[in-house]
Amino acid sequence: MALSFCGSDNHIKAYSVNDGVLNNGCFVDALNLVPHVFLLFITFPILFIGWGSQSSKVQIHHNTWLHFPGHNLRWILTFCLLFVHVCEFAEGIVSNNMMKTNHLHLFMPAFMGFVAATTSVVYYHNIETSNFPKLLLVLFIYWVLAFITKSIKLWKFAEFTVGIRQLRFCITALLVILYGLLMAVEINVIRVRKYVFFANPQKVKPPEDLQDLGVRFLQPFVNLLSKATYWWMNPLIMGAHKRPIELKKIGKLPIAMRALTNYLRLKDAYEDQRTAENPDQAPSIWRSMYRAFGRPILLSSTFRYLADLLGFAGPLCISGIVKSLGSENRTSTYFGVHFMSSTELLQNSSVLAVLLFLALVLQRTFLQASYYVTIETGINLRGALLAMIYNKILRLSTSNMSMGEMTLGQINNLVAIETNQLMWFLFLCPNLWAMPVQVVMGVILLYYLLGSSALVGASVIVLLAPVQYLIATKLADTQKITLEHSTDRLKKTTEILKGIKLLKLYAWENIFCDSVEETRGKELTSLKTFAFYTSLSIFMNAAIPIAAVLATFVMHHFVNETGPSSSEAFAALALFHILVTPLFLLSTVVRFAVKALVSVQKLGEFLQSDEIGDDSWRNGDMSMCFEAVKKHMGATKAINRKQPMRYQMDNYEQPTRRQMRPTETEDVAVKVTNGCFTWGSNLSTLSDINIRIPTGQLTMIVGQVGCGKSSLLLAMLGEMQAMDGKVFWSNKNRYSVAYAAQKSWLLNATVEENITFGSPFNKQRYKAVIDACSLQPDIDLLPFGDQTEIGERGINLSGGQRQRICVARALYQNTNIVFLDDPFSALDIHLSDHLMQEGILKFLQDDKRTVVLVTHKLQYLIHADWIIAMKDGSVLREGTLKDIQIHDIELYDHWKTLMNRQDHELEKDIQQDSQTTLERKTLRRAFYSREAKNQIDDEDEEEEEEEEEDDNLSTTTIRRSKIPWKVCWCYLSSGGFFMVFLMVSSKLLKHSVIVAIDYWLAVWTSSKTNQSDETVMNSSSETNDYYLPVFIILCAAGITLCLITSLTVEFLGLSAATNLHHNLLNKIIHAPIRFFDITPLGQILNRFSADTNIIDQHIPPTLESLTRATLLCLSAIGVISSITPLFLIALLPLAVAFYFIQKYFRVASKDLQDLDDSTQLPLLCHFSETAEGLTTIRAFRHEARFKQRMLELTDTNNTAYLFLSAANRWLEVRTDYLGAVIVLTAAGASIWSSLTSSGLVGLGLTYALTVTNYLNWVVRNLADLEVQMAAVKKVNSFLSTESENYEGSMDTSQVPESWPHDGEIKIQDLCVRYDAMLKPVLKHVNAYIEPGQKVGICGRTGSGKSSLSLAFFNMVDIFEGKIIIDGIDICKLPLQTLRSRLSIILQDPVLFSGSIRFNLDPEKTCTDDRLWEALEIAQLKNMVKALPGGLDAVVTEGGENFSVGQRQLFCLARAFVRKSSILIMDEATASIDMATENILQKVVMTAFADRTVVTIAHRVSSILDAEQVLVFSSGILVECDSGPNLLTQEESLFSVLVRTHK
DSSP states (O other): OOEETTOOOTTSOTTOOTTOGGGOHHHHHHHHHHHHHHHHHHHHHIIIIITTSGGGSOOOSSSOOOOOTTHHHHHHHHHHHHHHHHHHHHHHHHHHHHSSSEEGGGTHHHHHHHHHHHHHHHHHHHHHHHTOGGGHHHHHHHHHHHHHHHHHHHHHHHHTTOOTTBHHHHHHHHHHHHHHHHHHHHHHHHHHHOOSSSSSOOOOOOOHHHHSTTBOOOTTTSOHHHHHHTGGGHHHHHHTTTSOOOHHHHOBOOGGGSHHHHHHHHHHHHHTTOOSSOTTSOOOHHHHHHHHHHHHHHHHHHHHHHHHHHHTHHHHHHHHHHHHTTOOOOEEEETTEEEEBHHHHTTOHHHHHHHHHHHHHHHHHHHHHHHHHHHHHHHHHHHHHHHHHHHHHHHBOHHHHHTTSSOHHHHHHIIIIIHHHHHHHHHHHHHHHHHHHHHHHHHHHHHHHHTHHHHHHHHHHHHHHHHHHHHHHHHHHHHHHHHHHHHHHHHHHHHHHHTHHHHHHHTOHHHHHHHHHHHHHHHHHHHHHHHHHHHHHHHHHHHHHHHHHHHHHHHHHHHSSSOOOHHHHHHHHHHHHHHHHHHHHHHHHHHHHHHHHHHHHHHHHHHHSOBOOOGGGGGSOHHHHHHHHHHHHHHHHHHHHHOTTSOOTTTTTOOOOOOOOTTSOTTEEEEEEEEEEESSTTOEEEEEEEEEEETTSEEEEEOSTTSSHHHHHHHHTTOSEEEEEEEEEOTTTTTOEEEEOSSOOOOSSBHHHHHHTTSOOOHHHHHHHHHHTTOHHHHHHSTTGGGSBBSTTSBOOOHHHHHHHHHHHHHHSOOSEEEEESTTTTSOHHHHHHIIIIIIIIIIHHTTOEEEEEOSOGGGGGGOSEEEEEETTEEEEEEOHHHHHHHOHHHHHHHHHHHHHHHHHHHHHHHSOOHHHHHHHHHHHHHTTHHHHHHHHHHHHHHHHHHHHSSOHHHHHHHHHOOOHHHHHHHHHHTOHHHHHHHHHHHHHHHHHHHHHHHHHHHHHHHHHHSOHHHHHHHHHHHHHHHHHHHHHHHHHHHHHHHHHHHHHHHHHHHHHHHHHHHHHHHHHTSOHHHHHHSOHHHHHHIIIIIHHIIIIIHHHHHHHHHHHHHHHHHHHHHHHHHOTTHHHHHHHHHHHHHHHHHHHHHHHHHHHHHHHHHHHHHHHHHHHHHHTHHHHHHHTOHHHHHHHHHHHHHHHHHHHHHHHHHHHHHHHHHHHHHHHHHHHHHHHHHHTTOSOHHHHHHHHHHHHHHHHHHHHHHHHHHHHHHHHHHHHHHHHHHTSOOOOOSOSSOGGGSOTTOSSSOOEEEEEEEEESSTTSOOSEEEEEEEEOTTOEEEEEESTTSSHHHHHHHHTTOSEEEEEEEEETTEEGGGSOHHHHHHHSEEEOSSOOOOSEEHHHHHOTTOOSOHHHHHHHHHHTTOHHHHHHSTTGGGOEEOGGGTTSOHHHHHHHHHHHHHHSOOSEEEEESTTTTSOHHHHHHHHHHHHHHTTTSEEEEEOSSGGGGTTOSEEEEEETTEEEEEEOHHHHHHSTTSHHHHHHHHHO
């Protein structure tokens, strides 16, 4: 057929212009081509040549330079233009098909217009990125030309009375409007930028964020298309495959999203509510949130409404397509060509399919945009709230913290829970007003489709919503109960792990294990309830639509004798699916709204709590100071408004320094006159204080415990409320104070950072400070020296070490005044002397710094230049020591007697091994085997590293995108095979039944549509009698199966959790002691807390959701392919695309999730750390530095979270578009394969629509499951640890009941090592211990003494030789038997929480008399008798309510309760004072007179008169004789040890 532009119909003179040129329709169409061709001719060369040489363009890091005015409007208009062009093209094609020959002019201009519009936007984008607006002139000319040519066409149409009824007229009119608007946008750009027709074009700088290469979050800066599809995320998400995403990669936040910017916004909104009339009225947080963040929420809600309304296009299009299969077309003719009528378009099934596709794409884009906006706002709000809370913490009054009105726990909750609740509320907030609209619209449409019977179905859905709300509240309650039980279980587990050595030595591990299992049982019971409610809620969600459909169609059947047509039925089905979602979400949203109300109330109370007084009163001159502060604040505010970029925090809220007043004398650093201070509640703590602190001298404050010495320091620092009086600081001092608090406070940072505390590092000074505080030996012990992390998350130091670091911090700061609050309290005498001499007298006094020292050690008073003696909150005396000696002899004598007493203690102290050596020893023990531990710790990491070391990237890519099938299988199998089988079969059955229901509906409705009218009358009764019952039965089966599946999944998860925890506990408790040496406690506890929690509560719902979504998608694809096999061809590329999207996303999502988790911890720690060290931070005046740090940490965490949610949007947009393509192909396939049964087409399309909803769930759940399976993997790695061999080769029955009766020990050629990998610690030891002998074992640290004691209990690997006790080789005995027959007293006393009875005899085998007897021997009887409850008195965790000495005596009693003939004392006297030690020695000699006692000596003096002494040196037994004999040999190692220790 000939192709000609104007067609070659014979009777029409296509090319004649007799009636006037413009009256020839073909010529007008040709005219319309001109602008498009013009644009293409000009822009193509520019695009290809101009941008071909990329090098000429300024290379910028970000490809979005800046937006021209009207950027977004232009993109939206262009998209509309493209859409209209597509319509025009479609209309042209349809009209063309009506003609006898081809008329190109009907669709050619439309096609060219489409190409031109696409080119225009590409061209515009390139001009914008290179910021070269002059070239926009081309576009301006194009819009003008197009506008003119289209207007001519419209004018001609109007002249020939072509009206709105004709589609082509509507399209042309729309095009005229669009071109006109685009022209206006272009004129606006010229107006604003003045790039042409004006003398001086406007210079524009790109936004500040884009000049900063650190900003990687480009969402606010990219063009509209990239914004909607998150195209800019591609490099990040694709790149995650090759190397993991690190913090560097995600960069900084744009300025508008930083915590500081948002804090200032929220704070202004908050403060603006404080009116002059009532300044005390609390500003409303809701209102300030609305003022600061209301606009984005409104924007998001608008998006949400648009998305919801577009959502209803799906069901309507389905009903249209099903109806239109087989309708006729009519046309009319003008200009000799056909015109389509406007209504016809909407009856064409192909057009409807395309419309459905576009509606879906738009709906999903709007929905994701709405989500993104709320999430971004939520994150901004959280940043602002955190900054607000932090600022408030820094200003909290100290009394608030100490009087317990504001506990640390409350503050941590505010930070960790309440801010997140508010953030989540914001995320879900648009749902609150979008849902009612959605429900109302849905019900109206249903009514329009099915009449009154639809209301029955809708009411089913609405009535069941409150039930869901009930279930949701029940779930929350159950979760609380579960939490209590799991906290309880964790406490018990922690105790077991801390005292594991003792438990093993006493063979008590099973008793304690059972107690944990009991608590776990309770926890599992509440978890069962939890699982039950969860499955109910899942069941409701799945069953409600089935129930609604059932009710509606049964009702419809009885009301209208004929059932619904298939077009109505399937539209209704789709509508029910839409309706269920908001109602299911409603319960969640309402719950979050309630939580948010509570959170806001708590926040309000916190923000209203008392603050510390202003600094001004310290300066005496109040009025002047206030003026200055006001002026100062005004200035800051002004600056702030102009440049919000600079961090203004430093200027914020810092009072100005005061001018000097000549009257003040400079020899006084601080002076207090008639001071009266209180900690709140108006009871004065300090009264009538008149003191002065002389400059550059050492002032000491002394007095009894609790007489107000520390309070006096704090009062001078302004932490207390002044009721009266003034504190004067000489002006240069107030801003330079260093302070060491009584309770040491460390940051979670390295040792060096803790000491320098923000001051510049000076090597010489640093070294001097460390020597003065004798920290060097301690630092040498740490694994990374002074670069080791200490604090909560790092290594735990002992009290003395912590205190010395705090003192070092105060010394290191270069300040005029140093306040030291009892720095000697946790130090032993050698260290105190050293610190006094080197640190305070030398280091500080040489610098002429003013020192104020609070102390109890009176022997240092002789060094003081000035003494302040306190008593009961007031000053008793003030002056030099000489003054006091003259004026107050009584006090002086009192001091003298006290000093003598302290000197006595001193001598005793020197005999003992100092406490510090002990602390250092403990530290060394902690790192003993650090290396081995690191090997084990790094194993996982090493595997990963090794694989990453191959530069062959493909291997890592494969590894990182692999789904951990093995772990999943392990999880499922621990749930039990029967449960797995049940789950799989019930799931498959349920989905097949659901498909059957819908299929049956299709057959039923089609049967009605296809019957002719007369037959309906006769056969309706028969057919319906047979259709309806089947339908009801299927629905009932579907509902039942929903319940069964939701229950099986939850209970499968529960049994898996039960088994995993049970196995883990048993494995760990029965692991060899070496395992606990090399595995850090925190790591084991993590398995029991975080990982167990994930396995208990998070994996089952994820698994359920994943299987449901996957099966829904598969069943849908199966249904569509069975109806229209053509669909399978299109499925292949879609499947490939889907595979790559999920593969890339899972890897990136895992990395971002890790980043989010790892950045959250430091933030929370920083908050709790600040709250603990408030006085120190304020004394040092470091508030600004800490605020800065908090803002950085918040921003880092927010960046990670923002990227994570942007990645989720990236995924959802892509899967949603894929779903839309699936709908399009399904519709296309069913239209073109010309199916007869309309019901089946409806079925296929309804299923295609569900796929769009569930595709992204599949990927999201896969990613979540992968993260959660890591917990199972970690637990599993512990399940593979070797257990100790509990059986032994002898049977318990062969061991005599009374063994060991004599206590004779033979050690033959004994070799011992801790692990097959390690060197032996004891080599070929031979010894013989007679029954009842008292034996001492000594040697230097690390010589193998303790290892021998462990060998008696077979706790270590005895790989050669043997120990024979009373004729039995201990290696052959079952461990339980061996360990339960020997007794040991360990170096660290371990007590468990419970009663005293439980601690002495957990097996509950002894009588009370026996226990009292044991307590009497240990000299504890009177003390226990005095306790409430006697033997049933409470022992707190770790025995904290008894002193160390008492705990040690309890351990002795415990050993005595077990009447064994062998007692081993492992350095049992190391941690107690002389008095207790003497008791111990006595008891051992009398009560254990007839038993064999082996003492491992820490102080050699305790075994001088032992009957036999074994001396070890590096694992070899070097000397063996009685004590006195060895002492006579001058050069024996024993004598050397005794001499050095004396």
